[in-house]
Amino acid sequence: MADDILNYLPFEVLLTERTVTNNKGTFQGLPFLVRKYPLSYIQSSAVLNTVLSYREGTAGRKQSTKSLIAFGDPVYGMKDNLPGEGTGKYSRLEYSGKEVERIASFFRRDSAEIYLGDQATEENVKLNERLCKAGYLHFATHGFIDEAKPDLSALVLSQGNGSGEDGLLQANEIFNLKLNAGLVVLSACQTGLGKLIRGEGMVGLTRAFMYAGTPSVLVSLWSVSDNSTALLMGEFYKNLIRNKLSKTDALRKAQLALMSDQQFAHPFYWAPFVLIGDWR
Numbered sequence: 409m410a411d412d413i414l415n416y417l418p419f420e421v422l423l424t425e426r427t428v429t430n431n432k433g434t435f436q437g438l439p440f441l442v443r444k445y446p447l448s449y450i451q452s453s454a455v456l457n458t459v460l461s462y463r464e465g466t467a468g469r470k471q472s473t474k475s476l477i478a479f480g481d482p483v484y485g486m487k488d489n490l491p492g493e494g495t496g497k498y499s500r501l502e503y504s505g506k507e508v509e510r511i512a513s514f515f516r517r518d519s520a521e522i523y524l525g526d527q528a529t530e531e532n533v534k535l536n537e538r539l540c541k542a543g544y545l546h547f548a549t550h551g552f553i554d555e556a557k558p559d560l561s562a563l564v565l566s567q568g569n570g571s572g573e574d575g576l577l578q579a580n581e582i583f584n585l586k587l588n589a590g591l592v593v594l595s596a597c598q599t600g601l602g603k604l605i606r607g608e609g610m611v612g613l614t615r616a617f618m619y620a621g622t623p624s625v626l627v628s629l630w631s632v633s634d635n636s637t638a639l640l641m642g643e644f645y646k647n648l649i650r651n652k653l654s655k656t657d658a659l660r661k662a663q664l665a666l667m668s669d670q671q672f673a674h675p676f677y678w679a680p681f682v683l684i685g686d687w688r
Contacts, residue, residue, distance in 0.1 A: 416601075418629055418682050419447055420663065421675045435673040442663055442679075446656035448687035451615065459623045459686050474649075475519040476512060477539060479528040480548035481505030482566040482575075498564055504548035507595065507638035511546060514649040529566045530573040534581070545589045545622070548641070551596035551613065552576065558603040558612040563596060579616040587621035590686075591655060595641055600627030600682060614684050623686035624655055636677040640666055656687040 420442035427438060441447070450456045484498035505524050512520035521542075523532050528549070533539065550564040559580040567575030579602075594600075594613060602612020614625045626644075643665045647658035659681065666678040 415451075416629060418675075418679045420682075421679050434670065435675065436667060436670060440667075440675075442660055446654075446660040446687070448656045448683040448685070450685065455615075455618060455685070458618065474515060475538075475542050476515045476521065476544045476546065477536065477542040478508045478511060478520070478522045478544075478546035478548070479524075479533065479565065480508035480522070480546075481524045482528040482549050482564065483526045484550070484564070484566075498550045501548065501550065501634050503634045503638035504595070507548045507641050508546065510638070510642040511645045514645050526566050526568065529568050529571065530575055530577050531568065531571060533565070533577055534573075534585070540586045540588055540621075542587075542589050544591050544593070545587065546593045546595065546641075548595040548638075551594065551599045551628075553598050553601045553612060555601065555603050555612075558615075561602060561612045563594065563599075563613070579613055582613065582616035583619050585617075585620040587617070589622045591624045591626065592617045592622045593626040593641070593644075594628070595626075595632075595637055595681075596628065597631040598628060600629045600684065618685060625684045626655075626659070626681055627684060628680040629682060630676075630680050632680050633677055636666060636672050637681075639672070640678060640681065654688050655683055659683055 420440060422441040424439045424441055424444060450459065481501060481504045484500060508522050508524060512522050521536075521538060523529070539545070547563050552562045552564055554560040560578055562576040562578040565575050565577055567573065594617075599613050602614070614627050617625050640662050643662035644658050647653045647661045648655065651658070651661075653661065663678040666672040672678060
């Protein structure tokens with residue numbers, strides 16, 4: 409349970425022993441904490457109590473843990489309806505569609521429901537009858553964080569023609585979703601951020617999804633690379649579904665896999681994503 413400004417730090421990057429950096433600037437050999445231990449985080453004692461209550465409530469109850477609903481590669485243009493100041497122009501996430509397809513390949517075909525491009529809409533989240541039955545919920549999109557008004561933080565999705573929705577799945581709307589997913593993954597920039605409240609941690613998208621019914625959320629602490637994120641998520645789900653590892657072990661193995669590649673050995677690529685909530 410991190411406190412105050414430590415909420416911005418992934419402990420995975422802490423070094424476990426003294427080391428001398430070499431002139432080559434390589435990060436592959438550094439003794440990061442993640443080499444020794446898997447890690448997960450909790451925002452506050454109140455959230456921990458909610459997670460433990462979720463465990464008790466689901467004990468002995470069979471869940472549909474092998475089903476997936478995923479959204480990726482939304483269609484973006486100018487969005488002048490962003491909350492807060494100014495407007496935002498979002499570029500296409502080139503690898504996010506492949507990321508979702510790769511993830512879906514680890515599930516049975518009839519157990520993976522994916523929405524790509526102009527189908528990755530807010531309506532297909534809110535009006536999806538299977539949403540409350542999915543074991544995993546994945547968003548490969550852009551994120552919008554409003555630290556002053558965390559309820560207005562949002563996942564940015566496609567806006568269909570003639571749609572009554574604005575394409576922004578805001579935290580205040582997520583609160584009203586009915587979820588039973590064991591894990592929600594927010595594969596987008598800075599989704600773990602929000603308004604920092606003493607004793608409560610970050611209040612934003614993570615808290616909204618946990619309130620809606622999921623005990624675990626995988627989120628990012630900074631702007632991420634589209635390419636490396638797709639690789640990390642593929643490794644994570646392979647470890648989670650095919651190799652049947654726990655969430656924390658699956659994430660650690662995925663991070664180590666990226667770290668072993670010189671191109672992605674810098675913590676910028678493998679360290680932004682942290683697991684909040686239930687670590688099982």
